[in-house]
Amino acid sequence: MTTRTVRLALARFVVIVSLAVTVAAGSLAIGEAPEAAAMPKYTCDQAIKLSEMYLATGQIFYGIGDYQKASYYYGKAAAYADYC
Numbered sequence: 001m002t003t004r005t006v007r008l009a010l011a012r013f014v015v016i017v018s019l020a021v022t023v024a025a026g027s028l029a030i031g032e033a034p035e036a037a038a039m040p041k042y043t044c045d046q047a048i049k050l051s052e053m054y055l056a057t058g059q060i061f062y063g064i065g066d067y068q069k070a071s072y073y074y075g076k077a078a079a080y081a082d083y084c
Contacts, residue, residue, distance in 0.1 A: 044084040058072075
């Protein structure tokens with residue numbers, strides 16, 4: 001082998017090993033997400049009030065013709081309505 005091919009092989013090896021170490025260290029650092037971490041903990045009364053608030057906000061945007069924002073707030077209302 002020539003010096004150039006040895007250097008290329010060594011460089012590839014170093015890059016692959018460093019990527020493997022980075023992925024392994026990152027996966028250890030992240031760990032697992034706690035159970036049900038996506039939804040905050042609310043009482044049923046609080047979730048119903050939030051759902052009503054988002055629904056009212058969606059209705060306001062629907063009334064002024066901003067259907068995209070209305071859909072966004074209707075989706076948030078549905079998420080809290082399903083909370084209980």
